[in-house]
Amino acid sequence: MATLRPGSILDPQLECRTPDERRAHLGAGLVVTVAHAWKHAPRFRRQLEAAGLKPGDVHGLRDLSRIPITRKDALPAFQAEEPPFGGLLGGDVASMARLFQSPGPIHDAQGSEGDYWRFRHALAAAGFKKGDVVLVSASYHLTPLGFILDGAARSLGCPVIPGGVGQTELQLKAASGLGATAYLGTPSFLFQLLQKAREGNVPLKLEVAHVLAEMLPESLRSDIESFGVRCLQGYGTADLGCLAYECVEKGGWHLHPETIVEVLDLETGKPAAPGQPGEIVATIFDEAYPLVRFATGDIGTLAPEQRCACGRTAPKLAGLLGRVGDAVKVKGMFVRGGQMEAVLKKFPEAGRFRALVTREQHQDALTYEVEVDNPGQQGLPEAMADALREELKVRGEVKLVARGTLPEGGRKIDDRRVWK
Ligand SMILES: [Zn+2]
The missing domain is CATH 3.30.300.30 (ANL, C-terminal domain)
Known part of the structure; x- marks a missing residue:
């Protein structure tokens, strides 16, 4: 693999499509995914039937709004009713690579090894390059974030230090001793590491970070970057994987090129205009766990249509505003x-x-x-x-x-x- 420059585009074919090409590509993915989920996921089949639809009625993105929405908040009840995945899995449990239980409780599945959750584009956009030694400071226990980031980094040719959560001193020692050049995890933990390194005079070679799972206020970003670490953020969920990520131009998060992301008005359920808040609803083209119009409970806004100097053509999310319901x-x-x-x-x-x-x-x-x-x-x-x-x-x-x-x-x- 060629060395990636900061912010390089991993796959120009995917990330630089024209709007028409993007619609056609995402529409084709939708058609295939709906047909697969209909065949293998009994709950999805019932939902589609209840809406009076068959897979043959879905021809492309223009039919998206007719497909019923599945709410993340409903997963604990669905999974209890129809264990362990609520009738939404697209294959046998035995064919999965890993199984998880996140708080809720919500069961999640990893369908295959490698970059299953599609975060490699996000890492490349931040400037991760082949050979970077990556400290992954996220849990590998029961919840998937550690594996999500681990798989993405390794798919780019980056060795991983599986740091896990907490134990700041130990992680700092490992990052220093093993020569970590890149970081994946929450921004607050990164800031702690950097402060501890300065206090203890511990040498660190960190140059770049992709952070997620909590808010990144600009004050925290500039505090992190004052240590010489470029810090960009991404957005995804344990069920859906990567949905959007910042490029080095910042100013919003490009939608993932292989994912349909909708922002739907909280009252009407219709697409919210750019700048207007709505719930983020996504469809992923995944055979193992084919989630179609999955409502995340996250509220966000789309940035007004704009060209980005980085060359990516995907629209941007302007940001996240909070949660629908009571989860914080x-x-x-x-x-x-x-x-x-x-x-x-x-x-x-x-x-x-x-x-x-x-x-x-x-x-x-x-x-x-x-x-x-x-x-x-x-x-x-x-x-x-x-x-x-x-x-x-x-x-x-x-x-x-x-x-x-x-x-x-x-x-x-x-x-x-x-x-x-
Ligand atoms: Zn960009």
Whole structure:
């Protein structure tokens, strides 16, 4: 493989199509995917039938809006009803490479080895090149992010240090000792690593980072880049893989050339005009797990039609604005009020509660306030914090408060983070 320059285009055939070519390509992918899912995924077949459709009725992108939407929020119920994948898998479980359980709980599948989740385009756009030693600071346990990034890096010819999550000192030592030149993971953890390296005078050769799974405010990006590390971001989900990514021109995220991404008005369900917020709904051309019109619950806007100096022709997402419903992303993981409630119900002492999400030094902080009769109880906050962490996979501190402190009917998650 040729050496990639920063921001090089991995596959000009895919990434530089004209709008007509793109529509034709994505339409053809849709037709094939719908036919495959109809044959192999019984729930999809029932959904299509309920809408009065057969695969032969789907001829291209013009028929997309007739296909029913599957909501990510519905997956836990579908999967419980029809285990383990809710009737949406496109092949046998036995033919999958890996199986995951993300918080929700939501089961996810990896259909094949290699760059299964299509992130290699995102890494190339950020300037990752063959031979970069890549520190992957994301979980390889039960949830897929570690493998998502690992597979993408290795498909570009980059050896990977599987750093996992936490253990900042150890990861720093590994990155320094093994000569990491590139980073994949959350921006807040990257910033921690860079600060620790400076404090401890640990030599680091990091030059480039692709970050995801949490917001990247411009203040954090410039703090990271002040260490000499180019920092670009991407967007995807555990179920759908890569949906969009920044190029070195920044100013929005190019939609992935092999994925249909819609931004749908929250009230009408019709395509939202550029600049108007809507829910991101995506279709991937994947035989193993053929998700068609899968509603992510993420709210975003499309950038006004514009040419990008990088040469990619795919439209751009201007950014993400939050979540539909009550899920909030904290330290890279979705947390939901309903999950917290289920955990706290196991403590007979617990009354009303709320979770406060704040931001200190570019790091998320999570604090639960829980009403009890006797806020002075020893050991109870720690026991609650442990149980919550076990379920939500995010560490938070529990503060006991007297009954009547929290507003009745108030929000379960109070997100007080300010992004700038
Ligand atoms: Zn571009």
